[in-house]
Amino acid sequence: MERETLKKAMMECFKDGEFQSILKEIVAEAMAVKDAEIADLRDQLKKANTHINELEQYSRRLCVNVSGVPETPNESTDQIIVDLGKMAGVTVTPADLDRTHRIGKGTGGSPRIIIARFTNFSKRQEFYNSRRELRKPRPVRGSVVSTEAAGKTFISDNITRDNQHTMYVARCLKKEGKLHSAWTDVGRMKIRLREGGPTKIIRSLEELREAADPDHRPDADPAEPSDADREGFRPAQGRNRKSARK
Template sequence: MDDAALKEAITRILKDDVFVDIIRDQVRAAVDSAVAARDEEIEALKEELAETRAQLNGLEQYSRRLCLDVSGIPETPNEDTDRLVMDTARLAGVDVSKADIDRSHRVGAVKPGRPRTLLVRFVSYAKREAFYGARRQLRQPRSFEGSTVTTAVASKVFVTDNLTRENQHILYRARQFRKEGKLFAAWSDVGKLKVRLRENGPTTVIRTMTDLQKLVNSAAERRKPQAPTETDGDGFRRVTRGNKSSAK
């Protein structure tokens, strides 16, 4: 076959609708396969990145296990933050000395009329837990002479876990869900975020915002009303009654 005949044959083939459809389908299948493989790879990388972020957040939170946030104490120039912590703890019935405190200082931006949170890092976990465990006693503080924190102030003080920014965001969202009636409770326990869907339900530890969203979504799915079945509530099959006028 000479070149002219070969070109003519190729031209006829390329103009053949069946051949074009075959080539198009093969190209589409190859492209779809390549895209699917790339999508799977991207999804795997996203999951790996999310897991890495969760692990880093967990490590950062663990590094704060000796820390507490104390909010609601008025801020004054040249204040002794260690003394404020010690006096607040004593008002809650816990003896904390300077030797128990690694460091303490205010955190956050200065806002008029609103004292900044006081961050305290304890030397031992036991002392940290003693103060945290007695935090509710501040609603009825035990006054003593020479305290730099008044009982009126102490009754409005909150002692909470020192959370990472990510965990603060997750807990804030969880508490929004609680207000919306989608969760029964949400709280932090030594940096671990925990939620409960029902009053007597199990406690679930939340690591990421995705964990929280999945839990709420799954609960919402379970609450959806079931589609009517062919049986009544007593287990008997429903009977469809015909029009009386058609009955013989």
């Protein structure tokens, strides 16, 4: 009987307007605390992911991507880089190269990208900064790369998957007229909102959105590029040719 009496009393309390108001306040306060905790955890996760991405990008600072070089049986990718260096007016020796290899599985279509990791940053920069010289490559006797193929070669930073997607979105924003240019500089992502305007370094897709597309709706995000799109990635900025591939 006591149990039934207690149950009845509680039901009467729930019907009381003042009690309902107090209960709502208690629940609202508890939910606010939980919401704050969730927001804080999300912020910590975002910062951690950004930090991890930056560490991964830094680990790639000695690497470059070389695309457009035809594949041949039993080729030496080291020799390809050495010969491309000669054609661009840069001396690259096998000792300057830590490792080189093609990326991905051969499909019989476009040649796979070559990733080259240098042993020192200065030589990497010398090779990378000479990339425009390959527009009119120097003829090199005995080169494993023809001058015609060298002229179609594309040298770019090697950037993380997250940064690839951010630069892909930047290219979409350029097409929409929301920014003037976007490019990478030793893995650092940079944008310019208008011609002649200041250069802004961005660290994430969120920072890109804040700078170039503050009215963006999350449901309007473009789909991530396919692997094929990544291999053929071209930057938003026409005068600085750069690509990205993990």
